[in-house]
Amino acid sequence: MSHASLALSPGLLGLLLTLLLPALPATAQQPADSIRAEALQDFHGTDMTGKDGPLAKAGLELLMLYHEYQAFQRRDGDTFSPSVTGARVTDGHVTIDAIAQDEAEQLRADLKDLGIKDAAAAGRIVSGRLPIDQIPALAKLGSLRGVALSQMETQGGVSSPTPTDITPKTPGDTVPTSAAMEESSSEEAPGPEGGMLIFLLSVLGVLLLTEL
Numbered sequence: 001m002s003h004a005s006l007a008l009s010p011g012l013l014g015l016l017l018t019l020l021l022p023a024l025p026a027t028a029q030q031p032a033d034s035i036r037a038e039a040l041q042d043f044h045g046t047d048m049t050g051k052d053g054p055l056a057k058a059g060l061e062l063l064m065l066y067h068e069y070q071a072f073q074r075r076d077g078d079t080f081s082p083s084v085t086g087a088r089v090t091d092g093h094v095t096i097d098a099i100a101q102d103e104a105e106q107l108r109a110d111l112k113d114l115g116i117k118d119a120a121a122a123g124r125i126v127s128g129r130l131p132i133d134q135i136p137a138l139a140k141l142g143s144l145r146g147v148a149l150s151q152m153e154t155q156g157g158v159s160s161p162t163p164t165d166i167t168p169k170t171p172g173d174t175v176p177t178s179a180a181m182e183e184s185s186s187e188e189a190p191g192p193e194g195g196m197l198i199f200l201l202s203v204l205g206v207l208l209l210t211e212l
Helices: 002-023 033-044 060-075 104-113 132-139 178-188 192-211
Strands: 093-100 117-122 125-131 144-149
Touching (some): 033 060, 060 093, 060 132, 093 104, 093 132, 104 117, 104 125, 125 132
Antiparallel strands (some): 093 125
16 A cells, blocks of 8 residues: 555646646736836825825726726737726726716716716716726816715616715815725735645645655
8 A cells, every 4th residue: 555655646746736836826816016006106196105196086996997908908808807806897998986076967077078878977976887098087087076986786787876985085085995905905815826725735745744
């Protein structure tokens, strides 16, 4: 039995190594450093502090989505799969909830000029599907106070405004979303590859012990 075990162990170890090596790059699904750097600079500005970047009003999540989409278009890929959690993307559009600085009708008109689809207003909130390419232009609208990825959905597939969830505290603030926690959550959340790595190392340890 011991000789059979010794004869099989190289094959088993080889199989484990074959499975183990693809599991090591656990950050493969994370956005590229260059994409993240571009989004952070748009949000924070050149000093990389505060929320005073040229496109800060769009929020970090939408800026990440924009730069990922630009990279996707340069690659001429088949299917766009953003890393931004909760982003509802279809046909180059993303569903948003935008807060008007004053009147929702003015913001709605400005958003229509940017090509928003299925625009709906409730109070000072305007929701709809905005072309991802127009996110920089969105951030520069004078009628916009803040914006967030839409987290709600109606029967027709159009977002339902949620004022209590997305109203900013001050005019200079971006809309409260998971964007504020984006940096920490991306570092803390373990991916499925991490669990596979731990499992394979455990099996490898058991096999080595049985050979002793």
